[in-house]
Amino acid sequence: WADKYRHLKVRANADVPRDAEAAIAFGAEGIGLCRTEHMFFAEDRLPHVVEMIMASTIEKRRAALADLLPFQKADFKGLFRTMAGQPVTIRTLDPPLHEFLPKREELMGEVAILKHKGSDAAAIAEKERILARVNELHEFNPMLGHRGCRLGITYPEITEMQARAIFEAACELANEGKTVEPEVMIPLVGNVKELANQKKIVVDVAEEVIAKSGRKLKYTVGTMIEVPRAAVTSDEIAAEADFFSFGTNDL
Numbered sequence: 001w002a003d004k005y006r007h008l009k010v011r012a013n014a015d016v017p018r019d020a021e022a023a024i025a026f027g028a029e030g031i032g033l034c035r036t037e038h039m040f041f042a043e044d045r046l047p048h049v050v051e052m053i054m055a056s057t058i059e060k061r062r063a064a065l066a067d068l069l070p071f072q073k074a075d076f077k078g079l080f081r082t083m084a085g086q087p088v089t090i091r092t093l094d095p096p097l098h099e100f101l102p103k104r105e106e107l108m109g110e111v112a113i114l115k116h117k118g119s120d121a122a123a124i125a126e127k128e129r130i131l132a133r134v135n136e137l138h139e140f141n142p143m144l145g146h147r148g149c150r151l152g153i154t155y156p157e158i159t160e161m162q163a164r165a166i167f168e169a170a171c172e173l174a175n176e177g178k179t180v181e182p183e184v185m186i187p188l189v190g191n192v193k194e195l196a197n198q199k200k201i202v203v204d205v206a207e208e209v210i211a212k213s214g215r216k217l218k219y220t221v222g223t224m225i226e227v228p229r230a231a232v233t234s235d236e237i238a239a240e241a242d243f244f245s246f247g248t249n250d251l
Contacts, residue, residue: 015039017078030087034079036162037095045071049100054133065161072165080169085179089245092162094187096147098137107131148188152198159198163205171213183220185245190229192236199240226250
């Protein structure tokens with residue numbers, strides 16, 4: 001009955017095709033948030049994520065990201081195919097990197113036990129190397145720290161890989177005659193310069209992939225307003241954003 005009168009559209013949160021199918025069955029008209037970090041936590045790709053975080057050079061980090069690319073691309077392809085032309089908002093990597101590594105307290109315990117048992121020196125050194133990286137990345141308040149768009153600014157190759165996975169998946173489906181409408185969302189922006197930085201990476205990759213595919217593809221790049229600074233400066237951010245999503249729990 002409401003459909004006859006309403007202007008509002010309702011989307012769902014979904015990260016995998018199975019959830020997208022359930023959302024469509026309940027009447028969702030698109031995906032409002034696909035959290036890409038959920039894809040990173042999957043068992044088959046976590047070792048590549050750890051390798052990427054532990055990388056001591058940009059070359060090693062790029063090599064680990066190249067291993068992750070096919071996984072992400074397959075994920076996005078499955079989502080786009082399931083949504084059959086309805087809009088899909090994909091958020092670039094959001095959580096702090098230490099969340100993908102073993103817990104600090106567990107590592108400290110493991111190092112102590114290995115030393116107590118007089119275990120192999122190489123095994124101890126490897127655990128200590130991971131512990132040192134966890135300590136480097138540890139933060140008192142990650143909401144104000146090194147996560148969201150700030151990860152992408154520090155490691156632009158992460159945003160680049162995710163954008164490539166999104167647009168290669170979209171273009172391949174478009175070449176099959178499917179309608180795809182990707183919306184890329186940059187998380188935790190507090191200043192327009194942060195959005196401009198990340199948007200440029202996404203647009204550069206998108207235009208390169210689209211040109212290679214020889215197809216036209218409609219896409220948008222927006223952001224999530226989830227910290228007070230973003231709300232206060234939203235008029236400036238709006239000049240760079242195609243859309244806003246509001247992270248009301250964080251606000």
